[in-house]
Amino acid sequence: AQSVTQLDSHVSVSEGTPVLLRCNYSSSYSPSLFWYVQHPNKGLQLLLKYTSAATLVKGINGFEAEFKKSETSFHLTKPSAHMSDAAEYFCVVSDPGTDKLIFGTGTRLQVFP
Amino acid sequence: KAGVTQTPRYLIKTRGQQVTLSCSPISGHRSVSWYQQTPGQGLQFLFEYFSETQRNKGNFPGRFSGRQFSNSRSEMNVSTLELGDSALYLCASSLAGTSGTDTQYFGPGTRLTVL
Numbered sequence: 001a002q003s004v005t006q007l008d009s010h011v012s013v014s015e016g017t018p019v020l021l022r023c024n025y026s027s028s029y030s031p032s033l034f035w036y037v038q039h040p041n042k043g044l045q046l047l048l049k050y051t052s053a054a055t056l057v058k059g060i061n062g063f064e065a066e067f068k069k070s071e072t073s074f075h076l077t078k079p080s081a082h083m084s085d086a087a088e089y090f091c092v093v094s095d096p097g098t099d100k101l102i103f104g105t106g107t108r109l110q111v112f113p
Numbered sequence: 114k115a116g117v118t119q120t121p122r123y124l125i126k127t128r129g130q131q132v133t134l135s136c137s138p139i140s141g142h143r144s145v146s147w148y149q150q151t152p153g154q155g156l157q158f159l160f161e162y163f164s165e166t167q168r169n170k171g172n173f174p175g176r177f178s179g180r181q182f183s184n185s186r187s188e189m190n191v192s193t194l195e196l197g198d199s200a201l202y203l204c205a206s207s208l209a210g211t212s213g214t215d216t217q218y219f220g221p222g223t224r225l226t227v228l
Contacts, residue, residue: 045219
């Protein structure tokens, strides 16, 4: 069965410092992995996705993630946090052959001025 | 291109009532999925429709049902509402949804409160 584990429920950073949100996955197959962001009272927006092409995936708003099969990880990073990055971030794996998404428990990112 | 739209955005119902939520996918998208988001259980898959057929289903009781119309618009229905059904219900659409790699685009959600 597919699953993802987000290792931190909360992450706090200062504006202008790097962001690291950690995600480990479990999959019997070559997984499709996604990061989504949810701002308060909003729906989910796709940041980036990995589908077995390049292991370093670049997304929107300066975010990127690296797929590491040896570590079963798909951590999300950004070199410099902005106040507008404060939101909930979800690491997601898709069920192979279907459109069913399996979500992690989320990481709330706080950005302090 | 317009995004995924969901109506209504907010609903307040009482226990025992039923409710219908609506989702209009992005034009050209044929797959519509529904998710429930609660503080306790997080985001959970309800079901997915493609070409008017339910193709996948999550682990929810039969009180939760849905359908899809020929124009790909979808509705979900919850009967005999319980307090625990209070949640944000999110709809997502994708082109075909058969590979697991299709990007799903989410609507803003319907916030259901059951009193």
